[in-house]
Amino acid sequence: MNQTGPSSGLEVIDLRSDTLTKPTTGMRAAIAAAEVGDDVFGEDPTVQRLEKRVAEILGKEAAMFVPSGSMSNQVAIRTHTQPGDEILVDETAHVALYEAGAPAALSGVMCHYLRGDRGRFTGADVRAAIRPANVHFPPTRLVVVENTSNRGGGSVWTLDQVRDVAQTARELGLRLHMDGARLWNACVATGVSEAEYAAEFDSVSVCFSKGLGAPVGSALAGSAGFIARARRFRKMFGGGMRQAGILAAAALYALEHHRSRLKEDHANAALLARGLAGLPGIHLDPATVETNIVIFDVAGDHAARFVERLETVGVRMLAVGPGRVRAVTHLHISEADIQEALERIRRVWPPQG
Ligand SMILES: *Cc1c(COP(=O)(O)O)cnc(C)c1O
Numbered sequence: 001m002n003q004t005g006p007s008s009g010l011e012v013i014d015l016r017s018d019t020l021t022k023p024t025t026g027m028r029a030a031i032a033a034a035e036v037g038d039d040v041f042g043e044d045p046t047v048q049r050l051e052k053r054v055a056e057i058l059g060k061e062a063a064m065f066v067p068s069g070s071m072s073n074q075v076a077i078r079t080h081t082q083p084g085d086e087i088l089v090d091e092t093a094h095v096a097l098y099e100a101g102a103p104a105a106l107s108g109v110m111c112h113y114l115r116g117d118r119g120r121f122t123g124a125d126v127r128a129a130i131r132p133a134n135v136h137f138p139p140t141r142l143v144v145v146e147n148t149s150n151r152g153g154g155s156v157w158t159l160d161q162v163r164d165v166a167q168t169a170r171e172l173g174l175r176l177h178m179d180g181a182r183l184w185n186a187c188v189a190t191g192v193s194e195a196e197y198a199a200e201f202d203s204v205s206v207c208f209s210k211g212l213g214a215p216v217g218s219a220l221a222g223s224a225g226f227i228a229r230a231r232r233f234r235k236m237f238g239g240g241m242r243q244a245g246i247l248a249a250a251a252l253y254a255l256e257h258h259r260s261r262l263k264e265d266h267a268n269a270a271l272l273a274r275g276l277a278g279l280p281g282i283h284l285d286p287a288t289v290e291t292n293i294v295i296f297d298v299a300g301d302h303a304a305r306f307v308e309r310l311e312t313v314g315v316r317m318l319a320v321g322p323g324r325v326r327a328v329t330h331l332h333i334s335e336a337d338i339q340e341a342l343e344r345i346r347r348v349w350p351p352q353g
Helices: 025-032 045-058 071-082 104-105 123-129 157-171 181-189 194-198 224-236 244-259 262-277 303-311 334-348
Strands: 011-014 062-066 088-092 109-112 138-144 175-180 203-207 218-224 295-298 318-321 324-328
Touching: 011 025, 025 318, 045 062, 045 194, 045 203, 045 218, 045 244, 062 224, 071 104, 071 138, 071 175, 071 203, 071 218, 071 224, 088 318, 088 334, 104 109, 109 123, 123 157, 123 295, 157 175, 157 194, 157 318, 175 194, 175 295, 181 194, 181 203, 181 262, 194 203, 203 318, 218 224, 262 295, 262 324, 262 334, 295 303, 303 334
Parallel strands: 088 109, 088 138, 138 175, 175 203
Antiparallel strands: 062 218, 203 218, 295 324, 318 324
16 A cells, blocks of 8 residues: 545555556665666666666676566567568457557558457467568568566466467568566566577567666667667667766666565455456456466446545546456555455445335
């Protein structure tokens, strides 16, 4: 709990997103102590340290610090493609649905949607979608895998599922990008290392500002040649930052201190899911909750009503469709907060009369 609810007098339990996290005291100390320089001149030692550390964790030659996950993904798409190309993405993909039309606007590419299982598609899906070489068709260039899948409810790709897609993509001469905004959660949930997942991809994007709790920042990793070309597009998209070491210091702190604790978020999400699943009109199979995201349906398309009722008792969730609600656990949510949230929800749901 970290905010005060003005109407109810109760402390707000905010489950709308893991981006709501604020820097901890330890993180603020790391920020204050950071050595900085002009990173566009290549002179910020803390940014360099972060880039080296991220490349090491992901087992890639190089990495580049960027202001956001959206920029990281879109710089990757721009670096991999030419205008007129087509990219294969799941129909729920963040790169296509929540990045303001950037694939079309910034790279001039078409998105070809695959219909996966909660964000996860197969090698066969990729094979079925690829365009034959013919003047009528956009060349298929890139496959994007989102792990964990946000709209899939934090669903995790197993290493076998990733390898199936990666092997097919390679056979077909396609490039591979992973939107790993929550790759950390996938690794904690499966025990697969970041490097094992990343080995299957030409480029990988990771975020520090979600469950890891840094205020700002993401990174893009790949071969040295790929990152050298990506640096120009980062500058073109307005992402060249100056004394960014104060942000990189927070990211380094988050990597060190907030990765393994994600298992607590997963346990809290499972606890929340079990509690919600017992409520009338709520459709949720707790077995589908694999990480820190809980997505469920409210009968009668009453998502907005459900969220409004919760607001009156100081519990916040996000309506992500007419009948669909998302709740996310994070750094500032304890097990006691989840127990308290469930108790408050039972007071207002189902609505009386
Ligand atoms: C949050 C998120 C991003 C990046 O979002 P930004 O707000 O641009 O940092 C990318 N992909 C997924 C799956 C996300 O959930």
